[in-house]
Amino acid sequence: MQTLVGLLTSSQALLQLEAARCLHELSHSEQSAVAEACLPATSYLLTYLSSHSSDFIELCLYTLGNLIVESEAVRRQLLPQGIVPALAACIHSPHLTVLEALGYALSQLLQAKEAPDMIIPTSFAGSSVLGSPLPQHMLRLLQPGPKLTLGVAVEFAWCLHYIICSQVNNTLLITHGALSTLGLLLLDVAGAVQRTEDAGLELVACPVLRCLSNLLTEAAAEAVEEQMQLGDERVMAALFILLQFFLQKQPSLLPEGLWLLNNLTANSPGFCTSLLSLDLIEPLLQLLPVSNVVSALVLTVLCNVAEKGPAYCQHLWPGPLLPSLLGMLALSDTEVVGQSLELLQLLFLYRPEAARAFLQESGLQALGRHEAAAQLQDRVHALQQTALHG
Template sequence: MLRLLHPTPELGASVAVEFAWCLHYIICSQVNNPLLITRGALSTLGLLLMDLARAASGSVDTGLDLLACPVLRCFGNLLAEEGAADAGVRADFGDERIIVAMFILMEFFIQHQPSLVPECLWVLNNLTVKDPGLCTAMLSLDLVAPLLQLLPISRVVRILVLTILCNIAEKGPFYCQRLWPGPLLPHLLEILTLSDSEVVGQSLELLQLLFVHQPEAAQDFLQHAGLQALEKHKEEADLQERIQALQEVALGGSSLVPNALALP
């Protein structure tokens, strides 16, 4: 089945698509995903995604999405399995190539099939959640700005983008220093104007990580009316504790706050 995922002139792409969906259903059934990983499924799927990215970079064939969709789901779901981080993902693809492939595919899908952008982001989330090396690759390739440009696409995309940024920020001070300063602050302030509590909550988590690991981020936030932006959500029950905690971190680490804004 893994061999037949690659389209051939004899069998055509339709056979690869069918086998990719079969593999997706097998993975979702949780029969024996560790066996699939040890048999090289991650490597096969990752290399296939890089082949699809190469095809996307020189093609306007919208049929690409037919194979990319199940392959992305297979790869993303296997990455979420316990032990996937030890399966040599970076050794197989390098720190950069699999990350670059995701961004090439997203650029293609924005034009031809926007519904697949979240599938790529789900893969990026599962690549970065446990792997500092892949987070470093995101930063060294200056991919934070292109990631932020995806925010307007949809609510699901906003949540996934913010989650990926949290994956990077939680790795510690070095990563937060690379994230900030940059284009992040205006985007986060804009998100705080939204009424979607889940999206706002994810932005609060990112701000909390940044404030803890990069005190300058808290000062910039305060200087750009960040506390006033938080006021919009102070009556939302599921956000109150997180807003309080964020205010305490921001105010506790800054000498720029007027007394009128101090917490009681």
């Protein structure tokens, strides 16, 4: 290590680069002892982030990212040495390879267990991520356009995800326009999915969906309306394009898209209206057989729509909903059955003829399967009473 540090600090650029490559190889070790052995080199790697060579900067960033994730001792040393301001300075680089490497290093830092207390908060001023220009520049780099590349978008979208999950100060991100930027990026990714068969789009879709979902759980209704003025229908159409894409290419990501759909429809009649006006109920019902997790989320979204009242239930009934719900009641998963009962209760409340159709289709026998389930007994009994007596 002493020899490597000597070469890293030599005046010969080629030797410096080779020493940095050796350190990069070492940084791939999963043993924290190796990362800690590299401690003497970290301050130099940090200093060289202001180098004139983009290749050298990129190498230093990836090495720092690898060391950060493996060792708390490395993070403890780098924070007071100014790693956050050093990373913030790199975000102005015109080189996409440097920006992608920066996103990687920053995402490793943001995943540290001490990040919500020591790395992200604004209370730590210039040495914190939220106290630096990084969030605004990340959002700028995530704006759709000819300069946006998949690698950069993936890394910075995950960085935003880790910041949002920390719940330190999501209001600040919303103030910086995070909802509108991510909403536009969602539209852009959906458009790209339609134009190309290239793999990799799901890599950016996943963190974008998570970021929006988590921000919507905290954002005030006014902020959502103000920033997501992208046309309810455009957002809804884009989301369903992605759901179809996931269904064909990556079914494991369907819950991510449905969780966002749930958060969009939970408190917004506008998004529920878009779902109905675009005739998206049938495509939504087609996702029910995928898995119990997907079924429960689809039913939750339909409950969000039904909760909005008689005018919304009018679009749900009549239609293919009854056979689908009877199919769900044949399952044994408690959450799926529970959501089915919830949806039926809302339909019976706002569309009494739905209860009559349910009885004609042997609905009571379907309910009888769940009378013995402790978690469902009360709801089953309540639904039986509603179906029989209104």
